[in-house]
Amino acid sequence: GAGVSQSPSNKVTEKGKDVELRCDPISGHTALYWYRQSLGQGLEFLIYFQGNSAPDKSGLPSDRFSAERTGGSVSTLTIQRTQQEDSAVYLCASSPQIRDGYTFGSGTRLTVV
Amino acid sequence: AQSVTQLDSQVPVFEEAPVELRCNYSSSVSVYLFWYVQYPNQGLQLLLKYLSGSTLVKGINGFEAEFNKSQTSFHLRKPSVHISDTAEYFCAVSDRYGGATNKLIFGTGTLLAVQP
Numbered sequence: 001g002a003g004v005s006q007s008p009s010n011k012v013t014e015k016g017k018d019v020e021l022r023c024d025p026i027s028g029h030t031a032l033y034w035y036r037q038s039l040g041q042g043l044e045f046l047i048y049f050q051g052n053s054a055p056d057k058s059g060l061p062s063d064r065f066s067a068e069r070t071g072g073s074v075s076t077l078t079i080q081r082t083q084q085e086d087s088a089v090y091l092c093a094s095s096p097q098i099r100d101g102y103t104f105g106s107g108t109r110l111t112v113v
Numbered sequence: 114a115q116s117v118t119q120l121d122s123q124v125p126v127f128e129e130a131p132v133e134l135r136c137n138y139s140s141s142v143s144v145y146l147f148w149y150v151q152y153p154n155q156g157l158q159l160l161l162k163y164l165s166g167s168t169l170v171k172g173i174n175g176f177e178a179e180f181n182k183s184q185t186s187f188h189l190r191k192p193s194v195h196i197s198d199t200a201e202y203f204c205a206v207s208d209r210y211g212g213a214t215n216k217l218i219f220g221t222g223t224l225l226a227v228q229p
Contacts, residue, residue: 045217098215099162099164101159
């Protein structure tokens, strides 16, 4: 597609439920990234994919968080047993190579109630 | 490990005045540097980037930034701001040589608030 697409744009979930967030990167972009943006906290790195492999998962905050990427394209970020502190905007970005910077999606706003 | 510091969380400025948004970084390796802008209720978009060569780089919407290796800084400037420049601005750094650390590290952002 023309840009990075994320769905849903908004998600309200009850504490303890599992959620899946989807990212569809720009076609041909081999690198895909997930970040979390909380008010006043800037952008917190979560995970980086190169193709279908994740060489850097260092930012995942706990084992409740996982992500996968299939076919070198679509990625899914899964949060199990959601907690209120998981409430944030989850951003996906893709890139052909780091010197080009990222193209970001519009994000998924997750609210845990 | 790399890090980015944006000391000013908010910068108020009057329309048509000049502005500078400060960014300092820390890295033990050569870097690429970026500025992103996030307008209210929108996604982040790339303003400009420094890869190599001339230390003064120009971006969209009349913004420019200067790379200063000795001061490890990459400050963003605009000679005359408009109301429409009101947004959050993020500085970011990456390892030039990528590999397993092939990602951008972002600062906490600076809110530029342009007043009439």
